[in-house]
Amino acid sequence: MKLVYAIVNNDDTYAVNKGLQKAGIRATKLSSTGGFLMAGNTTFMICCEDAQVDMVIEVLKEHSRKRKQFVPSSVVTEPINEKSVPVEVSIGGATIFVTDIERFEQV
Template sequence: MKLVLAIVQDDDAMDLIEELTDKNFRVTKLATTGGFLKSGNTTLMIGVEKEVVKDVVKVIEDVCKRRKEMVSTPAPTTIGSGSGMYMPYPIEVEVGGATVFVLDVDQFYKV
């Protein structure tokens, strides 16, 4: 048995959960927070047999596409010298995709 941990952007989470459950995979959702833009993300835990890990990863790849978005800078930029005025500026960043870990499971109980 394997445990697939998939960390995905919040915008992709519900579509991914729906797709996984439609394919009869059981999913547990955890709300988590990313470090780079302090944006919300979701960690999904999916317990599967070793033989279907590739199927789960394929679904994740199909749903969680990388894309570019404009976001405000996490820390504002000072304008002028010592004016005390802060102005955030937009930057283009790549979002989406997924970070996936596949872990061995020694024991599994459903009680």
């Protein structure tokens, strides 16, 4: 058994959730906040068989997209007493962690 943690942008939560449901994959959703932009994310926790991991990752890739966003440069570089100018950063997509599970129970 594997536990897949997938952190996706809140803008992609609905599409990812629907894609997982359509594929017959059950997931637990947790609200989370990114540390860099302090933006809302959703963390999906997905328990699956080893053979299903690639399929789960494909669903996540299909339904979460990268996008560009402008943020104040102070968020990126934290200059002292300098004028902040917008900087384009890449956000979205999915950050995925896969871990082994020693024991799984549903009670």
